[in-house]
Structure formats: C-alpha cells, structure tokens
Amino acid sequence: MVKAVRGVLVECEPAIKSILVHIDSTHHHEFIIEDLDETHLFVKEAMLQVLKSKLEERLRETYRPEEPLEDSE
Amino acid sequence: MSGGQQSYQLSEYLEKLPGTTFRKLYQQPSTAFAIFRRMLPPLAKVFVQALLYMPSPLLLAELDVWVRAEGKMQRDRALSILRSLHIIQITPPGKDKPQEMQLTTNFKNSLRLALEGGGSHNSFGVPSTLPVDPRIDIAHLDHYARKKWEDILHYVVNSVPAQGDGGGSISTAGPKTSVKELLLLGRLVELRRDTRAGVGITQAGFTFLLQEANAQVWTLLLLWLEAADRAKGEAKGAAAKTDSIDMLSFLFMLASLELGRAYNTDALTETRRNMLPHLVDFGLILVPREDTRQYFPTRLATTLTSSASSLRSVSSGFSAAAANNPGDASSLGTTPETSAASKGSIIIETNYRLYAYTSSPLQIAVLALFTQLNMRFAGMATGRLTRDSIRRAIGFGITADQIISYLASHAHDQMVRAAAATGRPVLPPTVVDQIRLWQLENERMRTSAGFLFKDFDSLEEYVSLSSYADEIGVLVWRNDKKRMFYAIKMEQLRDYLKSRKKAE
Numbered sequence: 001m002v003k004a005v006r007g008v009l010v011e012c013e014p015a016i017k018s019i020l021v022h023i024d025s026t027h028h029h030e031f032i033i034e035d036l037d038e039t040h041l042f043v044k045e046a047m048l049q050v051l052k053s054k055l056e057e058r059l060r061e062t063y064r065p066e067e068p069l070e071d072s073e
Numbered sequence: 074m075s076g077g078q079q080s081y082q083l084s085e086y087l088e089k090l091p092g093t094t095f096r097k098l099y100q101q102p103s104t105a106f107a108i109f110r111r112m113l114p115p116l117a118k119v120f121v122q123a124l125l126y127m128p129s130p131l132l133l134a135e136l137d138v139w140v141r142a143e144g145k146m147q148r149d150r151a152l153s154i155l156r157s158l159h160i161i162q163i164t165p166p167g168k169d170k171p172q173e174m175q176l177t178t179n180f181k182n183s184l185r186l187a188l189e190g191g192g193s194h195n196s197f198g199v200p201s202t203l204p205v206d207p208r209i210d211i212a213h214l215d216h217y218a219r220k221k222w223e224d225i226l227h228y229v230v231n232s233v234p235a236q237g238d239g240g241g242s243i244s245t246a247g248p249k250t251s252v253k254e255l256l257l258l259g260r261l262v263e264l265r266r267d268t269r270a271g272v273g274i275t276q277a278g279f280t281f282l283l284q285e286a287n288a289q290v291w292t293l294l295l296l297w298l299e300a301a302d303r304a305k306g307e308a309k310g311a312a313a314k315t316d317s318i319d320m321l322s323f324l325f326m327l328a329s330l331e332l333g334r335a336y337n338t339d340a341l342t343e344t345r346r347n348m349l350p351h352l353v354d355f356g357l358i359l360v361p362r363e364d365t366r367q368y369f370p371t372r373l374a375t376t377l378t379s380s381a382s383s384l385r386s387v388s389s390g391f392s393a394a395a396a397n398n399p400g401d402a403s404s405l406g407t408t409p410e411t412s413a414a415s416k417g418s419i420i421i422e423t424n425y426r427l428y429a430y431t432s433s434p435l436q437i438a439v440l441a442l443f444t445q446l447n448m449r450f451a452g453m454a455t456g457r458l459t460r461d462s463i464r465r466a467i468g469f470g471i472t473a474d475q476i477i478s479y480l481a482s483h484a485h486d487q488m489v490r491a492a493a494a495t496g497r498p499v500l501p502p503t504v505v506d507q508i509r510l511w512q513l514e515n516e517r518m519r520t521s522a523g524f525l526f527k528d529f530d531s532l533e534e535y536v537s538l539s540s541y542a543d544e545i546g547v548l549v550w551r552n553d554k555k556r557m558f559y560a561i562k563m564e565q566l567r568d569y570l571k572s573r574k575k576a577e
Contacts, residue, residue, distance in 0.1 A: 001528065001530065002526060002527070002529050002530065002534065002538070002570070003526070003527055003528045004524045004525070004563050005524060005527070006522075006524055007522070007523075007524070007525060008520050008521065008523075009520065009521050009522075009523060009549060009550060009559050010518045010520050011518065011519040011520075011550075012517055012518040013517075016517045016518060020518075033525070034525060034527075034557070036550065036552065036555075036557070037552060040550055040559075042525050042559065045522055048520060052518070
C-alpha cells in the first residue's frame, strides 16, 4: 500500500550531507526519516531548526572564511 | 525557502477551502469574475471562456485537439488549477463512459452575469447618491492609503533591533492596536523586550517587507480573515462559516469598485458593515468623518485582483498619480522624495558601495536590513554591502534573491540607463554573484516541506502516480530504483489515486 510521509526535503552537497548523517547518528537518529541519495535527505519537519543549528555549530568549529579587504571610506 | 512557505498567499488559502465554500463564494458575480481575472493562467482562461457558453459538457478527449502535444504539461496544470478552485467538474474515469468536463453551475451563472450585466445582485457595489465631498479626489485617496500602509510597514520595520541610524528614529503615530495585534497573531512580529517598540520582527515579517505591495495587502487580509474565523469559530460555528465567506467575497467586490467614487454603506450586509472599521485601519477604504453613509475604495483595494504582470503595481500607481496631479499632490503634503522612492533611487557600485538617493525613512529602514549604512545626508544615505550585513539578513530569513530583486527593482534611473546603453544587466554581476555566494556560505542546505511517497505495490502504480505528479508540477525529487518520490503537495495526488482505484 502506498504511503505519503510528511517531512522536509533537504538538498545539500555530499560533504554537508555526510556531516548531517553523522549528527543524526550521534543523536539517536532523531532527525532523518530517509536517506534518499548523495545530495538529498528527508528529515522530520519539527526537528529541522535544531538540525540547522547543529550544523552551524559544527561548521563554525572547522570553517574560518577570509574577510574581504576593507577599503578606505 | 523557509520564508516563502510562511508568507501567506491567496492561492494557498483558496486551495484549502472546501467545495461548499466555493459554491457559496461563486454565488457572487464579482467573486467569480475576480477569481477568473486574478487566479487563472492564460490557458485556463481560454478553457473557461470556451466552456462558458457551451450547452453540454465537453469530452475531455476533445481538449487534445485544442492543445498541441508539446503543451500537455501546461494543459494539465491549467486543468489542475481549475479543479482546485472548483471552477470545472470532470467526471471520474470509468470504463464504459469517456470523461467529460464542464463549468460548475454557480461559477458559470455568475461569470455570465458579470459579463452580460443584469440581475439584481448588487455584487459590484451600490454607488452612493448622496453629495460627495469635493476634497476627496484620487490624489487625496492615494495620499491617505499610502500614509496608512506605510504606518503599518514602519511598525514592522521599526521592530528591528536597533542598528546604525537606519532603524527608524522617526516617530509616527503607528497603526491601530487591532492592526498591531494582527501582526503579532500572524507572527510577522513577536513580543521582545530588547527593542524600542517592545516587539521584534520575525522571518515571516522580513519576507513580508520585501514583497510587492499587492502581495503585502493580501498577506495581511488573509491573516485577518483567519483570525476572524478562529474568533467566531469558538463562539458559534456554522454561522461563522457564512460570515467568513461573506467577508472574502466583500474583498473581491471591493476590488471591482471604481477608484475615486463614493459607495453606499447602507446597501451592505451587517457582516460587511462590521468590516469597514478594519478596512479603514488598513487604508483600503476611506469613510468620511462627517458622513458615514459613504465609503471610498482606495488604490490598495481596487488593485487587489489585478495581476502584477499585466497592470501597474500599487507603488507605481501611486507615483503615476502623484505625477499626474503635481499641484494637488504637493498641497496635500506628498513630498517629491516619496514618489521618487518608488521610482528607484539606489546606485550600487562594483566595490559593494551603495548610495540611496532618498529621504524616505521607510526605504532607508528596509535598506538597513541588509546594508551596513555608514552616512546619512539630507536626501541621501550611503553604505556598503558586506559579508556580515548580508549574513545578518539571511539569518533573519531574507533570501539572496529577495535582496537582489529589491535592489534591481529600486535601482536608480542612471543605473538603468547606463545598463541599457551598454547592454549589461542593471546590477553589477560581481555584486549579484557575491550576494549569492554569501548566501551559499550560510545556507548549506536547501529545504522544502512536503510529502515522500513510498511503498508502492507495483512499478506501474509508481510510474503513473509520479508522472502525474510531474505533470501537475508538484514533483521535486524522484528515484526510480527505490520507487520513491517527493512532492510538495498531496491533495490532488490523493484524489488521483482514489479515482484510479475506482476505475479498476
């Protein structure tokens, strides 16, 4: 019998996806409903904001973007 | 994006209404006409026009003769919209009988009435026979409506946590308490203690601010309808239902009225009369203080159902009106700056510097949402787009596309002229790309809410449902190997499955 499941489709780069999958596996799998393919995940609607902030946290630890050069006013 | 889902649009609201509501709505010729005018894509209009005077139902198969093979997608989409708005009925597929389609009775009768005139429905308003105050002319109405509406926008903008000098040092009287409550209820702003106004803007509020005026008006009106629905639903129930239908069709009627004309309030039902004070608060109508038996629709009301592409937007309407009556406009206090603001005043250079030739506090406040404003002069403000300023905006829920389209539509005439002369885009491509890149940095994932369809019984079932989803334009992702697909809406797919089951 065909089923329709409510949720949020997340599209991202494979690198980001693997971080998301890792976050999910360290949090009792409470985010992801279905791992669709390399660049797509299907996640619980209610948990999306939590997942986003967890990803931000993780990226902040590793990612330092360069500031563009300031020009004089 | 997250912001887009929250902004309330008319079509989404209508799609959720049950068929019985539509039947009642379509009793009013003005409503049927407004839906026809505003909600339908061109091909759907062609279908309706062809069906309108057809004495008997049309075989669905005959439609294929009208539409070229490569237009099948548009055809299915048009039919899907017509069905979701309950404008056409299509008989379920059966083995013994071919499918037929026809217009729903109420819609057909009302649209005919609207086109031919006649009937005593008073659906297009009753003009007032009383003497009209000569001071109330179109320029006055425009000024009045803009003042009311900018007050509301100001209230939303000023709820941004103070930053720079753009955050609104101007004190306006502000909208009425009822409007403020509505903004709170619709979560365009939320209560917060760290801002001057005591409220803070939300993601939905930002999306709201950057919308064009017509969409803003509808967002607010639909919030209001929902709020009224809920309040009455708790009180009584069935009676409330008819009230909200009457409210909605009154809005459609307002849209068909003539700007600058007085209409009779006595001819309105009680529900509609009760709506008048609220509509005055929004600036959609004006009721003269001395004579409350008349009301004047403003441009905000009369452009409600005009489509943005075919007719000028509300703001350009304002500036056109101001240009036509320079004498009246200035005597009524319309400053040249405000009309210039809607024409375009922003210059942006390849080094991300931004100059805005405006003194409209509203526009400066909106710019401050995504720009680091540095200096402010009389009639001009300067600033820069920086990684942080864009980042902050995206944190609020504004998208790069919204910023870019805002900048493009408000670009100074000089930029537009220079771009046209050299054949280049209006905004410097480096800036546009960089804004997008800054967004990508922050938006690591693109999301959309919807439904995942899985566990199909057969390949055949999967193929037919997923290709139907593709045809009506709701399919986003599919994987044939896993036999799964993702669609943004499910109601019509569910109906499709049901009708398939029946046919078997």
